[in-house]
Amino acid sequence: xxxxxxxxxxxxxxxxxxxxxxxxxxxxxxxxxxxxxxxxxxxxxxxxxxxxxxxxxxxxxxxxxxxxxxxxxxxxxxxxxxxxxxxxxxxxxxxxxxxxxxxxxxxxxxxxxxxxxxxxxxxxxxxxxxxxxxxxxxxxxxxxxxxxxxxxxxxxxxxxxxxxxxxxxxxxxxxxxxxxxxxxxxxxxxxxxxxxxxxxxxxxxxxxxxxxxxxxxxxxxxxxxxxxxxxxxxxxxxxxxxxxxxxxxxxxxxxxxxxxxxxxxxxxxxxxxxx
Amino acid sequence: xxxxxxxxxxxxxxxxxxxxxxxxxxxxxxxxxxxxxxxxxxxxxxxxxxxxxxxxxxxxxxxxxxxxxxxxxxxxxxxxxxxxxxxxxxxxxxxxxxxxxxxxxxxxxxxxxxxxxxxxxxxxxxxxxxxxxxxxxxxxxxxxxxxxxxxxxxxxxxxxxxxxxxxxxxxxxxxxxxxxxxxxxxxxxxxxxxxxxxxxxxxxxxxxxxxxxxxxxxxxxxxxxxxxxxxxxxxxxxxxxxxxxxxxxxxxxxxxxxxxxxxxxxxxxxxxxxxxxxxxxxxxxxxxxxxxxxxxxxxxxxxxxxxxxxxxxxxxxxxxxxxxxxxxxxxxxxxxxxxxxxxxxxxxxxxxxxxxxxxxxxxxxxxxxxxxxxxxxxxxxxxxxxxxxxxxx
Numbered sequence: 001x002x003x004x005x006x007x008x009x010x011x012x013x014x015x016x017x018x019x020x021x022x023x024x025x026x027x028x029x030x031x032x033x034x035x036x037x038x039x040x041x042x043x044x045x046x047x048x049x050x051x052x053x054x055x056x057x058x059x060x061x062x063x064x065x066x067x068x069x070x071x072x073x074x075x076x077x078x079x080x081x082x083x084x085x086x087x088x089x090x091x092x093x094x095x096x097x098x099x100x101x102x103x104x105x106x107x108x109x110x111x112x113x114x115x116x117x118x119x120x121x122x123x124x125x126x127x128x129x130x131x132x133x134x135x136x137x138x139x140x141x142x143x144x145x146x147x148x149x150x151x152x153x154x155x156x157x158x159x160x161x162x163x164x165x166x167x168x169x170x171x172x173x174x175x176x177x178x179x180x181x182x183x184x185x186x187x188x189x190x191x192x193x194x195x196x197x198x199x200x201x202x203x204x205x206x207x208x209x210x211x212x213x214x215x216x217x218x219x220x221x222x223x224x225x226x227x228x229x230x231x232x233x234x235x236x237x238x239x240x241x242x243x244x245x246x247x248x249x250x251x252x253x254x255x256x257x258x259x260x261x262x263x264x265x266x267x268x269x270x271x272x273x274x275x
Numbered sequence: 276x277x278x279x280x281x282x283x284x285x286x287x288x289x290x291x292x293x294x295x296x297x298x299x300x301x302x303x304x305x306x307x308x309x310x311x312x313x314x315x316x317x318x319x320x321x322x323x324x325x326x327x328x329x330x331x332x333x334x335x336x337x338x339x340x341x342x343x344x345x346x347x348x349x350x351x352x353x354x355x356x357x358x359x360x361x362x363x364x365x366x367x368x369x370x371x372x373x374x375x376x377x378x379x380x381x382x383x384x385x386x387x388x389x390x391x392x393x394x395x396x397x398x399x400x401x402x403x404x405x406x407x408x409x410x411x412x413x414x415x416x417x418x419x420x421x422x423x424x425x426x427x428x429x430x431x432x433x434x435x436x437x438x439x440x441x442x443x444x445x446x447x448x449x450x451x452x453x454x455x456x457x458x459x460x461x462x463x464x465x466x467x468x469x470x471x472x473x474x475x476x477x478x479x480x481x482x483x484x485x486x487x488x489x490x491x492x493x494x495x496x497x498x499x500x501x502x503x504x505x506x507x508x509x510x511x512x513x514x515x516x517x518x519x520x521x522x523x524x525x526x527x528x529x530x531x532x533x534x535x536x537x538x539x540x541x542x543x544x545x546x547x548x549x550x551x552x553x554x555x556x557x558x559x560x561x562x563x564x565x566x567x568x569x570x571x572x573x574x575x576x577x578x579x580x581x582x583x584x585x586x587x588x589x590x591x592x593x594x595x596x597x598x599x600x601x602x603x604x605x606x607x608x609x610x611x612x613x614x615x616x617x618x619x620x621x622x623x624x625x626x627x628x629x630x631x632x633x634x635x636x637x638x639x640x641x642x643x644x645x646x647x648x649x650x651x652x653x654x655x656x657x658x659x660x661x662x663x664x665x666x667x668x
Contacts, residue, residue, distance in 0.1 A: 042295030051455065087300065088300075112380065115377075119470030119471065120471075121377065122377045122380035122381065122468075123377070123380055123381050123382075123383075123468050123469065123470070124372045124374055124377065124381060125374055125381040125383035125384045125387070126369040126370050126373050126374050127369070127374025127375070127376065127377075128369070128373070128374070143366065143369050143373060144363065144366070145361050145362065145364070145366035145367055145370070146361055146362025146363045147303075147362075147383060148302075148303020148304055148360075148362075149303075149358070149363050149381070149383065149465070149468075149469065151300070151302070151303040152302065152303060152304065152469040152471055152472050152475075152615070152616070153468070153469050153470045153471050154470075154471045155470060155620060156470040156471070156620065156622075157299060157300055157471075157619070159300070159619040160300035160301065160442040161301065161303055161362060166362035166363055167362065167363060222548070223470070223471075225470075240549060240550075
């Protein structure tokens with residue numbers, strides 16, 4: 001979450017005592033509630049940017065039938081959140097399904113899934129990432145020490161190390177926008193109207209309506225993370241890690257019959273683009 | 276593809292799908308993780324064996340005196356790798372203050388508490404192992420202010436001896452044993468908690484890290500410590516022979532690591548999820564050669580063949596076997612690291628792995644620091660020449 005300069009973190013006496021209390025809880029074997037990250041200064045101070053909007057549960061619905069792969073969402077996100085080159089909070093992989101000549105293209109918009117049971121939060125040693133009351137999983141960039149635990153703990157590759165801040169980074173559902181009553185930048189920019197955003201606790205929100213009326217899927221349901229980004233039209237082939245030839249590993253390319261001239265032969269049509 | 280839950284198989288890379296625009300974010304862990312896992316593991320393995328032998332009454336000789344300096348050098352050099360790996364090392368302090376809600380899953384929190392305790396106890400025990408008399412003799416020569424400083428750094432070790440108090444000694448040994456087990460398990464459990472990398476979500480790798488660490492500790496104590504003692508402190512005679520207990524520890528720990536590895540690979544091929552099978556495909560495909568030579572052959576088969584046979588009587592082969600154990604222990608960590616991180620989780624394909632120059636620099640620096648710091652400690656402190664470990668057996 002982008003923070004203002006006056007939000008600079010200081011450790012006051014009350015907070016220090018809270019920390020001691022947490023240590024005591026550890027010593028006695030009791031477990032603090034995961035719903036209240038009491039050792040987070042912003043949370044303890046009731047900062048709405050930390051706590052989120054009570055009573056809401058934000059979710060996103062992506063209708064793959066409407067996605068045209070224009071990458072407008074990718075660009076909007078990068079501009080809104082000032083994401084460095086080569087890193088993405090949201091992106092749209094362009095996938096070819098099937099074997100030539102029986103092929104088709106598919107687009108699979110990706111972002112943080114703001115899971116109900118986020119596996120990234122529980123590995124953070126610094127309490128730098130937490131889930132707000134409205135479900136958005138956010139990061140305190142002034143506390144994160146950039147150990148990378150959360151990056152590998154996320155099964156969706158949604159997190160990355162930001163080379164500018166040298167901390168973990170990810171989609172926040174554009175928390176700075178939704179707290180002002182705006183839509184996330186990617187939703188507002190989506191040219192095909194494929195992305196919808198809403199409150200799951202509101203039965204009339206577009207997301208709630210779609211969840212009741214459309215067959216929806218989530219990515220990698222077996223992880224148990226309970227994602228809150230839903231898809232319409234997500235086929236089984238796209239649902240889990242896309243299997244594919246090891247295109248980036250030179251020895252692996254050879255193992256599946258590709259060699260250094262494969263790209264040329266693919267480009268000239270001598271060879272299908274999928275081995 | 277047939278159901279991997281019912282059909283034992285290692286999958287071929289499926290060739291039906293190909294991704295045109297494949298974005299995979301950089302993986303956060305580098306060789307530095309393997310470095311500190313190796314160094315802290317070696318420290319733990321050494322201390323486990325040290326505590327065991329001290330408990331059994333071995334309170335003199337090279338292994339007794341030199342284990343703690345080596346442990347200290349390993350912990351500090353390992354911690355240098357942690358500092359280099361973490362992007363904001365100045366914020367490590369937050370680990371003590373924030374985030375205790377997840378005390379049961381964020382293993383790093385225990386590392387930042389227990390490893391400094393491990394270091395401090397090792398520091399204290401280093402002076403206790405030197406002995407009260409030797410310390411008193413050396414420190415007594417200093418002028419007053421320097422004597423105070425030396426007393427402070429040696430924790431007033433010339434005024435008392437831990438080993439005069441059996442109950443306290445046993446309590447300290449128990450604590451050191453626990454810390455010695457924790458240090459090798461730490462990085463393995465850390466990887467095990469990384470939910471997003473299926474191949475790491477297994478207790479197999481902490482066990483492999485523990486097994487290889489004990490094997491490392493055994494060969495270091497068996498061969499390198501007596502040699503170091505002889506080289507640096509000019510012991511009266513060259514080290515010779517092999518400590519049978521340490522040899523047994525090295526063999527058992529190496530066998531244990533190998534059995535866990537083979538069992539793990541079998542388990543994946545029999546019961547693994549698709550993502551685990553994809554990692555196994557990497558292990559048994561592009562990485563198969565590296566795994567066989569560096570880990571299975573150099574790290575397991577060759578050392579076991581030497582240590583379990585009369586070949587162990589040949590000094591050169593003995594040292595090569597020990598080096599094999601050390602190298603294999605490092606290789607298996609790198610292999611597990613790459614096996615987890617090379618899978619692109621946002622799409623098809625494997626990510627290439629090539630260490631950055633900065634990482635290689637830190638790696639070289641930390642290993643040089645390890646050697647230099649160890650030599651410095653051993654040369655400065657008044658280690659008393661005593662029998663070599665081999666003489667004790």
